[in-house]
Amino acid sequence: QQPVQSPQAVILREGEDAVINCSSSKALYSVHWYRQKHGEAPIFLMILLKGGEQKGHDKISASFNEKKQQSSLYLTASQLSYSGTYFCGTRLILRDNYGQNFVFGPGTRLSVLP
């Protein structure tokens, strides 16, 4: 049930763009994205609820393709503060209901260098 994230790790120079992908083998009700810095709690970035929905704030945006059971996180003009591990959290559709818990992906480690 755990979603797959790609790439596992990415190294960028400040100002470069990155895309992180999250895909599931199960039908998804929603997708969350979180960023976690070493030794700290994961921080909520955004939630995507509908197929085809796109959201964003600042220079971080995401899309959710319900039919493909995939979500992508887009980081543009990356800043040093974007460094950390990004997790997608997926809430599954189970029969006529949806899972009460989230299943997190294994994470993508992003390093932004000056």
Added chain:
Amino acid sequence: GAGVSQSPRYKVAKRGQDVALRCDPISGHVSLFWYQQALGQGPEFLTYFQNEAQLDKSGLPSDRFFAERPEGSVSTLKIQRTQQEDSAVYLCASSNRDIRGYTFGSGTRLTVV
């Protein structure tokens, strides 16, 4: 409170010892979740409460793990007869009813020696 508070921040336990980890969620948050995070991995679901009701405990790895939230606010995760494989960071998260985003606590790092 302003955020999710977890205590202790660090806990070292001898193998076989019982431990209790505390989570104080954001005031008014109905939903509370416990996750276990091993080094370099994503958080893994343990259990979920809605108010005082434990609605899902399917992620608890064994009957040595027990969680409660008797008054629908503070929650305690108890691990009996700790084993080395229990070493991990235990994260607590709370959310409002429609679960549109979790707020995580800073976690408790448990080391079993």
